Amino acid sequence: MICRLRNWFGVRFGHLDIVWLNVFMLSMIHVAALYGFYLKFLNVNIYTRLFAIFYCHVSGCGVTAGRHRYFSHRSFKGNRAVDILLAMMACTTFEQSIYTWCRDHRLHHKHSETDADPYNSNRGFFFCHVGWILVRKHKDVKEKGKSIDMSDLLDNPVVMFEYKYCLQLALIFTVLIPTLVPWYFWNESLAVTFFYGTVYRFVLILHITWSVNSFAHLYGMRNYDKHINPAENTYVSTISMGEGFHNYHHTFPWDYKAAELSNDFRNxxxxxxxxxxxxxxxxxxxxxxxxxxxxxxxxxxxxxxxSSTSIVKNIFGYLLFVVLLA
Incomplete structure (x- = not known):
């Protein structure tokens, strides 16, 4: 039994440098999210549900279009208004500062599936999904991370402003806005707005983001490069707004679509x-x-x-994403 657990976790328990504060905080957030999941089956105002769906799309695109395709890969160019818009959207789900997130992601691409990869899938499903947040970084991550060129973000005043005030901005955009807007404008209870509209939404977006690091690196077809771990996972693509076509993305990381297909329900x-x-x-x-x-x-x-363009699969997958939230 212990051997099976070790294989699933992908690491030996005795060699883990666990950050217990992270374990405690993440555990408490998940307990609160479960309560929010329970509340969503009660008498929640329809406007609260619609606002949660809207805010989840904003949060999702803040990660996918903002943190990932724009700030990390520079797969398209935007003006200063785009910098501000995508930075604000990125702040709606706190996943470290934009600068730190992009540095780790660029490192992930440069040293994928090695000890220098922050979420190395060769260390097991649990590690690349969430375990990498619960332990201290491997020494190779710290050493190789210093070699990543971050000059473009260092020269971006919007990114540097967010880096300096990331905690305050996260409090405003991740917590206060989704909690207070439904409460103030249509008298939704604070318990529902906080546990369902804020915490549950936040944890859902976290797991969707993590699923790209785990499921889309371990399960699926490798149509473009069979020699690498990242795979094409249609269901991850749908719930992550197009990020699960991961074999393509790691083959052509500079493509703004992150997939061969264009803008359908899966992207x-x-x-x-x-x-x-x-x-x-x-x-x-x-x-x-x-x-x-x-x-x-x-x-x-x-x-x-x-490439499959089944409209049935597209609609089913997108409805799954909406049902998870609403």
């Missing part, structure tokens, strides 16, 4: 970015050509693979 983030481009706020969206993709599949992937 809401691309729709959001394209909408910003429509209004002239976003330019120079980088993407891989069909010829380049085809050549890469022939060289390292599965030539027999064909």
């Amino acid at each position: 809401f983030t691309t729709f959001f970015i394209d909408s910003l481009a429509y209004f002239g706020m976003v330019t120079e969206r980088k993407t891989a050509s069909k010829q380049l993709i085809g050549k890469r599949i022939e060289r390292t992937g599965d030539p027999g693979y064909k």
Whole structure:
């Protein structure tokens, strides 16, 4: 039994440098989220549910379009208004500062599936999903992290402002706004707005983000590069607004779509970015050509693979995302 647990956790218990404060805090947040999950089955105002769905989309795009595709990978260009908008959206779910998040993610791409990878999937499902937050970083993560070029973010005043005041901004955008807006405007109870609209939403977004590091690195097809761990996971893609096409993303990390497909139900983030481009706020969206993709599949992937665009799968997956929240 112990051996099975060790295999699942992916590490030996005796060699873990556990951060017990993180364990305690994350445990308490999950207990509060479970209470919020219970409250959502009670008499919750329809406006509260709609606001929670809206805010969850804002939080999701803050991670996917903001922290990931824009600030980490620079897969498209935006003006200062875009910097501010995406930084504010990123603050609606506290996942460290934008600078720290991007540094770890760039390190993850440069040293994927090694000890220098902050969420190394070779250390087991639990570790790459959440365990990496509960233990101190491997020494290789600290050493190799110093070599990551972060000059673009260091020169960005919006990112540096968020870095300096990340805790205060997280309190405002992650806690106060989703808690007080339903309470003030339509008299929802503070218990519902806090435990359901704030904590439950926050934990849901956390697990969706973590699922890209775990499920999408361990389960799915490797259509573009069969020599790497990241995989194409349709269901993760849907609930994460398009981030689960991970074999493609690690093969072409600079593609703003993070997938071969365009903006359908499984890739809401691309729709959001394209909408910003429509209004002239976003330019120079980088993407891989069909010829380049085809050549890469022939060289390292599965030539027999064909991208699925089933509308049934798209709608079902998106409804699953909404049901999880509402």
